[in-house]
Amino acid sequence: MPTVHANDIDIAYKDQGSGDTPIVLVHGFPLDKRMWEPQIQALSGEFRIITPDLRGHGESQITPGPYTMDLLADDLKGFLDALNLQQVVLGGFSMGGYVAFSFYRKYPERVNALMLLDTRPQPDSEDAQKGREDMAQLAEREGASPIAERLIPRLLSPDTVANRQDVVDTVRTMITECPVEGIAGDLRGMALREDSSDLLSKISVPTLIVVGDQDAITPPAESHMMASIISDATVVEIAGAGHLSNLENPHDFSHAIHDFLHPH
Numbered sequence: 001m002p003t004v005h006a007n008d009i010d011i012a013y014k015d016q017g018s019g020d021t022p023i024v025l026v027h028g029f030p031l032d033k034r035m036w037e038p039q040i041q042a043l044s045g046e047f048r049i050i051t052p053d054l055r056g057h058g059e060s061q062i063t064p065g066p067y068t069m070d071l072l073a074d075d076l077k078g079f080l081d082a083l084n085l086q087q088v089v090l091g092g093f094s095m096g097g098y099v100a101f102s103f104y105r106k107y108p109e110r111v112n113a114l115m116l117l118d119t120r121p122q123p124d125s126e127d128a129q130k131g132r133e134d135m136a137q138l139a140e141r142e143g144a145s146p147i148a149e150r151l152i153p154r155l156l157s158p159d160t161v162a163n164r165q166d167v168v169d170t171v172r173t174m175i176t177e178c179p180v181e182g183i184a185g186d187l188r189g190m191a192l193r194e195d196s197s198d199l200l201s202k203i204s205v206p207t208l209i210v211v212g213d214q215d216a217i218t219p220p221a222e223s224h225m226m227a228s229i230i231s232d233a234t235v236v237e238i239a240g241a242g243h244l245s246n247l248e249n250p251h252d253f254s255h256a257i258h259d260f261l262h263p264h
């Protein structure tokens with residue numbers, strides 16, 4: 001797997017396909033670039049798809065946390081610089097969307113279009129921040145397995161959990177292989193994230209918003225709210241999918257991206 005040195009760390013990534021404006025897809029918590037395999041398969045025949053591992057995830061370098069969204073956005077900026085990419089279509093899934101908000105706030109000139117995928121602009125409540133710290137300490141005490149068992153029923157729809165063992169196994173593998181430093185770094189970084197609600201009205205690039213129709217973590221109502229504020233936004237709800245809509249219904253999810261980039 002190729003690696004570049006950026007913002008003082010080694011960042012691993014996959015780079016497949018070719019096209020004028022590369023699409024960079026940023027994974028969520030506590031996952032890695034493998035979550036994008038269905039989209040790479042569906043779209044890399046027509047587009048260049050680049051999928052980095054965030055610090056502390058997959059094959060990228062592990063550092064102590066917290067991983068603030070601004071730090072991860074600076075990693076991404078260094079990553080684009082290292083690959084000599086001036087402008088990209090930036091897609092962020094969930095925590096990757098929080099990173100995309102931070103990136104857009106700091107480096108809007110590098111973004112040609114945005115894809116906000118099962119994400120939301122609000123920061124954590126005090127209760128949510130406390131829950132993040134409890135989960136970080138659980139990971140530090142007992143490792144990634146209890147985190148996987150706790151998250152799987154929230155990330156996937158009840159139907160996927162009951163009937164799609166392949167999807168459950170893919171998600172469990174990514175979570176249990178995530179370094180504990182990465183899990184704790186994300187959780188403490190997400191707890192510190194700022195409110196991006198004020199940014200929505202300043203987003204001036206075409207924006208695709210995608211959400212699973214049964215997403216319990218970032219529900220469809222949040223997506224429709226974002227679309228009502230962003231000046232040039234389209235929302236697509238993915239049928240039969242929870243939070244991990246790109247893995248639960250990869251066909252419709254990839255189709256939504258394809259239609260956004262190549263409207264008929």
Ligand code: MLT
Binds near residue numbers: 028030096190
């Ligand atoms: C994610 O999927 O990245 C996280 O669930 C987001 C969150 O916990 O806020």
